[in-house]
Amino acid sequence: MPLDNLNGHTQQSLFSGQSIKTVSAVMFSDGACSGNPGPSGVGAVIRINQKDADMLGVNSECTISEYIGSATNNIAEYTAVVRGLEKALDLGVTDISVSADSELLVRQVNGIYKVKNQKLLPLYKKVMDLLNRFQKYKVSHVRREFNSEADALAREAVELSRS
Numbered sequence: 807m808p809l810d811n812l813n814g815h816t817q818q819s820l821f822s823g824q825s826i827k828t829v830s831a832v833m834f835s836d837g838a839c840s841g842n843p844g845p846s847g848v849g850a851v852i853r854i855n856q857k858d859a860d861m862l863g864v865n866s867e868c869t870i871s872e873y874i875g876s877a878t879n880n881i882a883e884y885t886a887v888v889r890g891l892e893k894a895l896d897l898g899v900t901d902i903s904v905s906a907d908s909e910l911l912v913r914q915v916n917g918i919y920k921v922k923n924q925k926l927l928p929l930y931k932k933v934m935d936l937l938n939r940f941q942k943y944k945v946s947h948v949r950r951e952f953n954s955e956a957d958a959l960a961r962e963a964v965e966l967s968r969s
Contacts, residue, residue: 828941829858831899834953835890835906837882838960845967846877849959850890854899862898871959873967883908884929886960887915891936900941905948907957912947 831854839846850870859866870889874882887906894902906912913919914930915937921930937943950957 827861828900829854829862829898830901830903831894831897832903833890833894833905834948834956835883835886835904836953836956836960837877837879837884837886837908838957838964839877839879839882840964843876843878843881845873845964846875846879846882846885847871847873847960847963847967848882848886848889849956849961849963850886850893851955851959852890852894852897852899854897864897868893868897869955869959871963871966873963878925880908880910880923880926881929882960883911884926884933886956887911887933888929888936891933895936895939902937902940902943904937904943904945905953906945907948907950907953909947912945915945 831852833850833852835850837846837848848870852868854864854866856866870893872889874885877885883906887904891902910919914921915933921927
């Protein structure tokens with residue numbers, strides 16, 4: 807039986823014959839930099855449905871706002887996804903839907919574009935490694951205006967670094 811559910815239902819595992827609980831989450835991520843390259847920050851918002859969050863003993867919403875030093879915008883975008891995926895795994899999420907406003911990142915992760923920039927390659931590999939640790943994942947592009955919360959968290963990290 808395939809593990810193709812993002813609704814948090816219990817399904818039968820192909821390998822162990824035991825029931826497993828799927829925990830679904832949505833994640834919005836963004837990277838920001840002042841100059842390119844320049845001081846950079848990452849932001850992510852992870853939302854788990856309340857029932858699953860209660861079962862796991864975690865908050866239903868988790869945010870990340872982190873200064874990452876000087877980087878390019880693309881490095882900041884990838885780093886935001888990495889930090890968000892790491893946190894989602896730590897929370898016990900098994901299925902994730904990632905939304906990012908970087909078309910380049912989304913197209914590279916989905917295999918539409920090749921990663922030609924050698925500085926992005928290790929981050930791309932890290933993202934793919936993390937995604938493959940989920941039972942199911944989806945990575946989608948979202949327009950900037952629908953990613954405002956993650957954007958604000960990334961920009962806040964850059965601003966706080968200047969204080």
